[in-house]
Amino acid sequence: MASAVPPPVRSEVLLLFRSLLRTAREFADYNIREYTKRRTIDAFRQNRDLSDPSAVVAAFADGKSQLEVARRQVIVHSLYAPKVKNVMEIKH
Amino acid sequence: MTSVTGSSMSMTSLSGSFKQTQAKPETVNKVCEIVRKQLALPAETAVTGESKFATLGADSLDTVEIVMGLEEAFDISVKEDSAQTIATVQDAADLIEDLVMEKDA
Numbered sequence: 001m002a003s004a005v006p007p008p009v010r011s012e013v014l015l016l017f018r019s020l021l022r023t024a025r026e027f028a029d030y031n032i033r034e035y036t037k038r039r040t041i042d043a044f045r046q047n048r049d050l051s052d053p054s055a056v057v058a059a060f061a062d063g064k065s066q067l068e069v070a071r072r073q074v075i076v077h078s079l080y081a082p083k084v085k086n087v088m089e090i091k092h
Numbered sequence: 093m094t095s096v097t098g099s100s101m102s103m104t105s106l107s108g109s110f111k112q113t114q115a116k117p118e119t120v121n122k123v124c125e126i127v128r129k130q131l132a133l134p135a136e137t138a139v140t141g142e143s144k145f146a147t148l149g150a151d152s153l154d155t156v157e158i159v160m161g162l163e164e165a166f167d168i169s170v171k172e173d174s175a176q177t178i179a180t181v182q183d184a185a186d187l188i189e190d191l192v193m194e195k196d197a
Contacts, residue, residue, distance in 0.1 A: 014153075
């Protein structure tokens with residue numbers, strides 16, 4: 001049996017939330033940026049009322065790995081940034 | 093006393109007591125607008141400087157989203173520990189003003 005990992009504290013969860021949103025902002029592509037923001041918010045809201053500590057730990061670990069993915073992808077995508085702005089970004 | 097040449101200037105007297113807060117009303121209003129949009133508050137709900145996010149129905153996730161929205165609206169960057177201390181609209185507006193002043197300095 002794996003030793004019990006203590007569930008994350010509220011401030012850690014909020015820090016993860018903020019980091020994900022901040023990383024989302026760095027994407028140059030409008031679609032990916034909006035998706036990352038939306039998915040983060042939806043996932044955190046969905047898991048808001050988890051009571052089982054192991055589920056909380058699992059969700060937090062999942063969030064952390066997604067943050068790493070997002071950070072890597074920001075760098076990769078910046079190498080292939082779109083040259084034209086998405087129509088949704090053009091202010092009329 | 094300096095002598096004023098040319099047209100005379102009249103100073104309007106600043107009557108009434110000044111609140112000790114630093115934030116300009118436009119800043120507070122902009123913050124209120126962003127909060128209202130984020131929490132999808134109906135028009136009847138009053139949002140003022142003293143409104144606490146918690147009483148308006150915001151949970152901690154909402155507060156983080158609001159702070160993110162404020163960062164984007166005012167083009168500032170709120171540090172982690174400052175963000176934790178924001179409880180009312182006025183707190184947010186004061187913090188924004190400080191950061192904007194630092195940025196323009």
